[in-house]
Amino acid sequence: MIEKLQKRRSIRRYTEEAVPEEKLKTILRAGLLSPTSKNLHPWEFLVVRDKETLGKLTDCRDKGADMLKGAAAAVIVMADTEVNDVWIEDCSIAMSNMHLTAADQGVGSCWIQIRNRNSRKDGMTSEAFLKELFSLEEKYAVEAILSLGIPAQERPPLQLDERLWEKVHFETF
């Protein structure tokens, strides 16, 4: 497990190749297997593979989403906020599990933050931009997007910065 965690990196450059259907399904399965508060599954995963739509999606952020232009796919992770008030945690776990599973499948991916961020369009929030693009109902909140593609870059595995142990506290703080 630790080896897999070290191999996971944010990959922002992709080849022109499509992500094989079976690998995409495996990544989505990881999302669907994620635990949720009260087992309520408030999330929805919107998969985009259409190149024109992926191009449009880059404008959902003022910066930090340009990799979507060259991505083979994207998974928009959102939630029905009426189902549970802790949808942010539920969505984050699903994002993390899909991000890790993508790495395990040899698929590059990157977390693109949507919640609390702004788009390139007339002072619109990133979420409002996506709600307009996909005609999403008001009750849905968008947490993040996972960009996906066959890696066109290699990144070394993470090495634990031993200084981070300062963040761990036993018994007292």
Ligand SMILES: Cc1cc2nc3c(=O)[nH]c(=O)nc-3n(C[C@H](O)[C@H](O)[C@H](O)COP(=O)(O)O)c2cc1C
């Ligand atoms: C909550 C969260 C939000 C992030 N948002 C973005 C983003 O909007 N755009 C981006 O390029 N990377 C984003 N990242 C990726 C981080 O920049 C990256 O994980 C961090 O720099 C460490 O690099 P690594 O993932 O290769 O270990 C985000 C990561 C997390 C966990």
